[in-house]
Amino acid sequence: MLKPLLLEEEKVFKDPVHRYVHVRDQYIWDLINSAEFQRLRRIKQLGTSFFTFHGGEHSRFNHSLGVYELMRRILDTFEGRIHLTYEEKLLCLCAALLHDVGHGPFSHSFEKVFRYHHEDWTRAILLGDTQINRILRRIDEDFPKKLAEVIAKTYDNKLIVSLISSQLDADRMDYLLRDAYYTGVNYGNFEIERILRVMRPQEDGIVFKFSGMHAVEDYIMSRYQMYWQVYFHPVTRSGEVVLRKIFQRAKVLFEQGYAFHQEPLMLLPFLQDKVELADYLALDESVILFYMQMWRKEKDPILKDLCARFLDRNLYKYVEFNSRDFHLLPELKELFEKAGIDPAYYLEVDTTSDLPYDFYRAGDEEERIPIMLQMPSGDLVELSTKSEIVQAISGKRRFDYKLYFPMDKVMALPGDLSQKIRERLGVMENVGASRQDYSPD
């Protein structure tokens, strides 16, 4: 049986959200100090949100430590309620710490253009030739594989999986609290200590004491608010649109054999679609930003313009759009082309949607495990059957469409064309007006 390998003295990290992050295990300590984990310091947790909320500059390193600490506290509350072996606990802690280790720079946009899934890289990092893999194998030769299964949600201990991947898990709890703290937005707050107190481990997942239902409701509401107020903020999405267009343009140019002023060495594997693990690990947000700096001096007017827009926060404006407005796009594209504004880069519908809470629906694309309440009698009931508020938003996917474009380019057109385009862009007088007082647009 696996024996604990403890540090001589506990180490702590000062953390503004959880006060301290406590590390007692040598393995955890070594994982934190691995090159692959330290790399997360160079990847922002919130992607382009800093454009909207200047406080949202924290890294995935920051968040990953927080998830680990929450997991540690959750396991503490399990003492005397359920037996977990030391190895099982380590699995939980490592999954919490490493669940995001495969993320790349500006994952959302980068993944879309270069077509990969960060989940695959996480797996590669755990199982491949990495410092992390070597540390994990010191625990047990099978440990990396088990851990990869936990993170992929295929591990057979459902309790362990649910702690890191469910509708109320250590990951989500940390990011809501943390993103709220750094951005200064109040909505992400909920009573984490109370939730920890009412969590109860069961064979196949966690349940919550009925007496804590209101705290769970409050968490669901926080999640709902953070999605619409922060994560889906239209200015943040404008940043993502510009970013995607940069990657898209670079790819097109590369494919056309365009001669860059200096070869983008670190991006070549991606442009050539021959990415090795080492290439991926060398990539972080400073690399992307560096190339933007280089490219803003390139000859290609589109790449140059897009990079300057991102670096100088000269983003696209947007108008509200509807699923029924899609038929308007062809004419708009034509007008843009006529005006010499390439619609492939300068006109984009961005769609986002959120399903704040869902009960189980067999066969669904994404079978969501419901949150269960434990009644005083011991019976388990699904949350939305008890909470009117949760029921109200349960299973309702809400969509939001916006049409993005560079207003400055449209305004700079000759009067007639400019006006025509603006008319077609819709009746809204105040482009991008909604929520503008929250954070400048």
Add this chain to the structure above:
Amino acid sequence: MLKPLLLEEEKVFKDPVHRYVHVRDQYIWDLINSAEFQRLRRIKQLGTSFFTFHGGEHSRFNHSLGVYELMRRILDTFEGRIHLTYEEKLLCLCAALLHDVGHGPFSHSFEKVFRYHHEDWTRAILLGDTQINRILRRIDEDFPKKLAEVIAKTYDNKLIVSLISSQLDADRMDYLLRDAYYTGVNYGNFEIERILRVMRPQEDGIVFKFSGMHAVEDYIMSRYQMYWQVYFHPVTRSGEVVLRKIFQRAKVLFEQGYAFHQEPLMLLPFLQDKVELADYLALDESVILFYMQMWRKEKDPILKDLCARFLDRNLYKYVEFNSRDFHLLPELKELFEKAGIDPAYYLEVDTTSDLPYDFYRAGDEEERIPIMLQMPSGDLVELSTKSEIVQAISGKRRFDYKLYFPMDKVMALPGDLSQKIRERLGVMENVGASRQDYSPD
């Protein structure tokens, strides 16, 4: 006379420290949106502190908005007490917003190696061919020059200068509060609202109502604590030592005609000592980090090693050192050389010192303007004459010396040599032991 140019509707930024940053002037809005100001998003406020306090990842952009907001509030408290023209107020607000605009990446270390002062670059940005200069000249042709004087402390209105550069100014107040918030360290907190309430403008500077003396004391103590707990943290300084060594090594290699795998285009002007404003403005922390990524694959073993150390946070350890220990250095250097560990890169004494508060001393290297209290009678008295606590630390410069070196390299030496070096490194058994429980070392 200059007429106010106001935004149609006030804009706000959500800020976790001051709740909201309010912008009413079109000029301020335009300055915030300038390329040179947006660049501050890519420069961290706390340099290498993130190695110690993972929360300290916020940018100079973040801080600069905060200083502006505090200045705005200070000016509000002046209403009805002193008359400032609109232009004078704009001078104050612009100085607050732009006082750090000349900072480069990891200023401390970079400036030391490449020998420049960020203050000169601030001046160049205000007066040179920049978006900022063009905006400022829209206010008044002389405005950029006046502003440069305010920031350089040579402007003749001493009140305005003191608001941005004194021992209790908008800059210092914001960074103490902000750095405390993001790192999660409590020490930087003080009653900002009370300080604003007891501030009184005078012809040649600000004074504080005597009834607010304890709030001022509290601020001085916060400053003292933040310096020793955060800004001078030995692990942070270790990061700076490694950084300086990287720049130093790159410079030496360049001067020796070393063939880099790919020419470091964006650093060339610095290596050649022919820096234009545009070169400087293109530099930010992502550029530096990019080259570290590139260089960790270089052939030169020292550059390669140093870059990997910085990126993977494999920093130097330290032992306490004394001004009277300097005679030990030659022998230590010799031992390092003997061991094949180049002491020019791997053995460094780092000195730091702080003067938490000082009263005026004519002719001093740095004439510090004292903090004055206004008694109920109207008389002004210097703070330390009334506060025993401030008196206790007043004018006392405190020094701290530490000797940094890569412990891993020393440990990897053959037994005898390793032990000999460790003996010479001093009696301290626990290398780097102090404060290690605060943040991992």
Add this chain to the structure above:
Amino acid sequence: MLKPLLLEEEKVFKDPVHRYVHVRDQYIWDLINSAEFQRLRRIKQLGTSFFTFHGGEHSRFNHSLGVYELMRRILDTFEGRIHLTYEEKLLCLCAALLHDVGHGPFSHSFEKVFRYHHEDWTRAILLGDTQINRILRRIDEDFPKKLAEVIAKTYDNKLIVSLISSQLDADRMDYLLRDAYYTGVNYGNFEIERILRVMRPQEDGIVFKFSGMHAVEDYIMSRYQMYWQVYFHPVTRSGEVVLRKIFQRAKVLFEQGYAFHQEPLMLLPFLQDKVELADYLALDESVILFYMQMWRKEKDPILKDLCARFLDRNLYKYVEFNSRDFHLLPELKELFEKAGIDPAYYLEVDTTSDLPYDFYRAGDEEERIPIMLQMPSGDLVELSTKSEIVQAISGKRRFDYKLYFPMDKVMALPGDLSQKIRERLGVMENVGASRQDYSPD
């Protein structure tokens, strides 16, 4: 026209919720210093909640200052949007400050037994022979009358009325924030600064910019949570039940000509139902608590027992009850009587209900003014038509019934009778078990 009468220098109160309460008007200052307003220091804001949340010991004085401060800030946001005369602003500020001035000790319970409405006393204090009346008449002879109308919601300026009495007014906003702060419960927090920013005055009430809808939702949720988590906490209600029984018993004894050890001078007017304003103003919670101290040494076993229960927090336990359980009461009462436990004092169903938000329903018992959102187009729409979450709880009154009784007395009965009663009290094994981990019962 009324001229402002300002203090020479602004006065402030340090307030943990709003940081500072600012007073500039001499009239406000004088009202705060009046005997009738100072009396509110001796009446707790949360009645018997301190039994559940030991932090909930703050007074109505504390809350009233907070409502005043919020109103002051609301009026500040109106500058430039709507014109209010100085007198109208004073009306708003005075209404905010004095809206609770008629409250008596433990209002809920005391009013029920002695059959009065604190609203009538508020009116009497404003219009009667009081220091407050004299101050208000210095403003204008008609001012007290107008103010009484504002507080009674009959004043013809609907905007002014709505600021103090609507579903989102200064009173409610302050108490949610304040009660959350003092009890330590997180649920009452919402983004007050954002709500103030999106408030827009209209002729007949306030509306909220659509862009601030989520902040309003968040407020409604806070309100909902505070009601069920704090205000209706079953232990708090147990305190109220015991309190009512004390007043009820004292009244019965008085009516029966019972000889109290010492005549309860300050309660006589209430027992005799001949209360003058001066009698009412002399009453506060210390008076009630004093008599409990006296009465716990009385001969009457019921009065004695009840007072000791309240003072020593030996409250009743409860079981969940249903509207369909009322038919069980007669038998239970009979059993209690048989056991010598007078059901008139020792068995009580307490009902509570909350309607967290409602849109307008003409002719309703309590016509609630809906919260209106102002769309970018300028159109007004009712909140619940835009917010799914608010819609979910809108207009739904939720009831809660609990049956209270002294468990200790039941347990002390002979085995058979005790068991029989306990059986009849219901199937719930864990009496009072729900939420017991939140605050001890």
Add this chain to the structure above:
Amino acid sequence: MLKPLLLEEEKVFKDPVHRYVHVRDQYIWDLINSAEFQRLRRIKQLGTSFFTFHGGEHSRFNHSLGVYELMRRILDTFEGRIHLTYEEKLLCLCAALLHDVGHGPFSHSFEKVFRYHHEDWTRAILLGDTQINRILRRIDEDFPKKLAEVIAKTYDNKLIVSLISSQLDADRMDYLLRDAYYTGVNYGNFEIERILRVMRPQEDGIVFKFSGMHAVEDYIMSRYQMYWQVYFHPVTRSGEVVLRKIFQRAKVLFEQGYAFHQEPLMLLPFLQDKVELADYLALDESVILFYMQMWRKEKDPILKDLCARFLDRNLYKYVEFNSRDFHLLPELKELFEKAGIDPAYYLEVDTTSDLPYDFYRAGDEEERIPIMLQMPSGDLVELSTKSEIVQAISGKRRFDYKLYFPMDKVMALPGDLSQKIRERLGVMENVGASRQDYSPD
């Protein structure tokens, strides 16, 4: 050996300062529920501070729970460092919980006039015929005696004594944090979690790791600030002066055989100096306030006036006074007498002093145990030898004298006499002006 008697399930109290107070032991639970402990709910922690800081309305019950919780956490940090038996731990917890149990209403003033020490009553409650004594004897027949010794600092285990009575103990730590929280004053904050982390138990007391010195400094500064900003606030002291005068007047009247409208039954034992434990326990602040209500309607003009002043917060004003000003008192008294304002009640010098930190001085009136730092070498050094800041205030007792009197009475005198008195009261134009902007005077 004593066996732990644990509750079936842990109980918690929601606490705004420590988040939760955790109770696991049945004995602690029972003590909290005892009549003598519940009585602390009716005694304010901060006496008359609510006159200055309206938020300072919390009770000694509130604080006592907090001290208990801090002690519990301190004992947790001792695990693995020192062995304490279950009985020793219970001694610590009970001492923390009950150290203030002998406090009476407005202790400071009441004790002075009626000449007793609350410490004697604490002892009497622990050893006498009380619910608390019965619970403690269930632990062990000797337990009450041992506990009384711990609280009296005569117990032979110095570690245990120091945890509740030293310059950095659970009591002081809780009240600084708590009083700061409720009043809203920021000064009392310090990094409690860090202090707990660096505390190390030794045979005869606690010491602090040197690496935590700055946190200890910060605590000392907080203490210093709270004393001068809050505890010694001149308005609070004015409240105490008026209170003392009320008790003094009531005593004089009683001794003169004055016929009160209704006999003050609950105060008789005190007026007759024949106080039994039961009499003392029946006394709380509501009793005192009740008699003020009664007495404000008495015939005696002085008692009547004083009570109205306290209830309506019509307190005395003050002027700064000096130890060298005492010779002025006789003339002032004469003038007051001439004016018909009895100086025995209406003219009072109030002296206060604080010694923020002291190292050990054998033979001193109050031998203060110094705070010891543990160096990395293991050596212990006294705090002020390492901290310049602490050294600056160490051993320096600071005095403050103020002369209190009813300004309104002086102003109401005929012009000549009024002016003469005001002249004698000193040169200060603004009576009581200092700090008036902090909280209204």
